Amino acid sequence: GESVGLHLPTLSVQEGDNSIINCAYSNSASDYFIWYKQESGKGPQFIIDIRSNMDKRQGQRVTVLLNKTVKHLSLQIAATQPGDSAVYFCAETFDNQGGKLIFGQGTELSVKP
Amino acid sequence: DAGVTQSPTHLIKTRGQQVTLRCSPKSGHDTVSWYQQALGQGPQFIFQYYEEEERQRGNFPDRFSGHQFPNYSSELNVNALLLGDSALYLCASSYIGQPNTGELFFGEGSRLTVL
Numbered sequence: 001g002e003s004v005g006l007h008l009p010t011l012s013v014q015e016g017d018n019s020i021i022n023c024a025y026s027n028s029a030s031d032y033f034i035w036y037k038q039e040s041g042k043g044p045q046f047i048i049d050i051r052s053n054m055d056k057r058q059g060q061r062v063t064v065l066l067n068k069t070v071k072h073l074s075l076q077i078a079a080t081q082p083g084d085s086a087v088y089f090c091a092e093t094f095d096n097q098g099g100k101l102i103f104g105q106g107t108e109l110s111v112k113p
Numbered sequence: 114d115a116g117v118t119q120s121p122t123h124l125i126k127t128r129g130q131q132v133t134l135r136c137s138p139k140s141g142h143d144t145v146s147w148y149q150q151a152l153g154q155g156p157q158f159i160f161q162y163y164e165e166e167e168r169q170r171g172n173f174p175d176r177f178s179g180h181q182f183p184n185y186s187s188e189l190n191v192n193a194l195l196l197g198d199s200a201l202y203l204c205a206s207s208y209i210g211q212p213n214t215g216e217l218f219f220g221e222g223s224r225l226t227v228l
Contacts, residue, residue: 031213032213032214032215033215034214034215034216041221042221043117043203043205043219043220043221043222044156044203044217044219045219046215046216046217046218049214049215049216051214089155089156091155091215092215093213093215094213095212095213096213097169097213098144098161098207098209098211098213099144099146099161099168099169099205099207099213099217100146100158100161100169100171101156101158101215101217102158103155103156103157104155105153105154105155106153106154106155
């Protein structure tokens with residue numbers, strides 16, 4: 001069935017470096033793609049979303065890129081900090097299915113001081 | 114402003130038992146969605162409640178049922194527990210009047226262990 005998946009299960013970066021987390025999706029009909037951060041022992045926390053008719057969106061220290069040609073989503077974190085260490089999930093949803101997200105497996109980001 | 118609160122935080126049950134998990138949505142939110150997160154996996158959508166009715170449902174058996182109260186709080190019930198029901202159960206809230214961009218507010222979850 002349709003799913004959202006991630007390329008790499010773990011990513012280790014040096015503090016201050018930029019991080020790039022990738023995600024492949026298979027459902028071209030999704031309206032929104034979203035990134036969530038989940039710290040140990042906590043629930044997922046919304047980071048940023050991008051509508052399917054956009055290819056780039058920037059937030060505070062984060063940028064999401066959407067490449068619909070190859071069905072690829074990425075999250076870029078600038079100047080990665082120890083507090084960024086967490087599991088990152090990509091997800092997708094449809095305009096008429098508010099509250100229903102399809103999550104991928106997740107990538108664990110580890111930031112070395 | 115309290116966020117999404119869930120109870121209990123941890124619980125242990127045995128196979129065949131029943132469990133009830135509770136959720137209070139973020140202030141101002143009227144919609145509650147429940148997710149199951151197995152260890153090392155992404156959350157899986159169970160169902161969503163709005164106006165005290167189940168609005169959407171994922172691929173979960175009828176053993177999973179829910180309820181929403183007039184104050185927007187919600188319960189998730191699981192009957193005839195199986196070992197495979199062991200997971201973190203997450204509640205997420207939102208406001209129906211907001212455009213759906215995928216932004217949900219999650220609680221910290223209820224960790225269920227079935228022995």
